[in-house]
Amino acid sequence: MPRTSSTRPPGSAATLQQVATAAGVSLATASRVLHGSGGRRVAEELAERVTAAAAELRYVAHAPAQSLARSRSTVVGVLVHDIADPYFAAIAAGAMQVAREHDLMVLVANTFRDPALERDYLARLRAQRARAVLLAGSAFAGEPFAEELAGFAAAGGRVAAIGARGEGIDTVEPDHAGGGRLVAEHLTALGHREIGVVTGPAGLATVAQRLSGFTEVVASPHVVGADFTREGGRAAAHELLRAYPRITALFALNDLMAAGVLAALREAGRSVPGEVSVVGFDDLPVATDLTPGLTTVRLDLAGIGAQAMRLMLDDEPGGRTCPAPAELVIRASTGPVRS
Structure with missing residues (x-):
């Protein structure tokens, strides 16, 4: 049964948020039922709760506002952690190529791995009635983002992400864990047992996934965090x-x-791979220019960005997940353990 609210002043118009609260659903779900926004189908039981709450509260949608919310601008946003990082530059380039094919303008925002800033940028894009937003950076551990994303969707926007960011969001999922596992299998096959891992910033899902895949094979590596x-x-x-x-x-x-x-x-006077083998992740163009050439995990970063942009620009219901495989590229920086 709807949980109607008695806090609305007599004579005042009910808001969509009050309907959502009374029905016990999210703002995005209420909007999909009453305004047809977001593209996803709503379960019949939830739809009945929303319509019942709307009837009891005498909710009336504001037609001009709904028309404005559903209108599509030519702006899409791409939120990255650090555009100076070639990883994000490659993803953004792939996304921008698809946007160009659709005659759209792309706004790229640098979040500096700050979840509060990411939420702020999303709110600004919503205020600008951006057609869609791509969350290209890794999710933050313990940082719920559902309310902001639901608000963006309720306003008629589409969302896609690189890596899981919540229910109902189109996702391109790089196989970070599988890549980490490939590295561990490669190094152990070469006889390495004393292995160190240089991880990224704590709290990022990408870091946790790459490390978890590696530790499926190498149970106790020596780990140090870094930028x-x-x-x-x-x-x-x-x-x-x-x-x-x-x-x-x-x-x-x-x-x-x-x-x-x-x-x-080099500074420590240790030869590679004679004394120490080295492996990276992402297969950036620089990997082939290093000396020796870097063994690394390849992700099709431009392809990932392009696929994510295609997902959020079509009219299919959200919530799809497209895997992006990882491949180990073996170059001269790894070799067998010296006897």
Whole structure:
């Protein structure tokens, strides 16, 4: 039964939020039932609760406002953690190519891995009536985002994400865990047992997934956290070499950090791969230019961005998930353990 509210002043018009609260559903669900927004079908039982609550509260939709909410602008947003990171630059480029094919303008916003800033940008895009938004950065652990996303959808916008960000959101899911597992299998097959891992910032789902895949095979690696930068990888590698001098392999969770790891090994006088093997993740163009060439996990980053943009620009119901496979590319930076 609807849970109607008695707090509305006599004579005042009921709001959509009051209907949603009375029916015990989200704002986005109420909007889909009463306004036909969002594109997803609503379960019959939920729809009945919403319509009953709307009738009891005498809710009347404001026609001009609903027409405005459903209108499609030519602006789409792409929210990235760091546009200077080639990982995000490649994803954004793929997304922008598809947007260009649809004659859309793309606004790229840098969140600096700040969840509060990401929410703020989403609210601004909603206020600008952006047609859609792509969340290209990793989800943040313990940072619920559902209310903001529901509000964007209720206003007529579409959302897609790289990596899971909640129910009803179109998702392109890179196989981060599978990539980590491929690295572990490769290194153990070469005889490596003393392995260090340079992880990224704590709290990011991507970091947790890549590390979890690796630890499915290597149960107890030596782990040090760092920024997703060359200098972060360099500092973390020096820390690992000091603490565990018998390490024979280092796995960096992105290629920028792997470049720093290679620099640290040169500074420490350790040959690669003769004394220490090195593996990265993402297969950025720089991976082939490093010396030696970097063994790494390849993701089709431009293709991932393009696929995510296509998902949020079509008229199909949201909530789809498209996998993006990972592939290990073996180059000269890995070799067997020296006897």
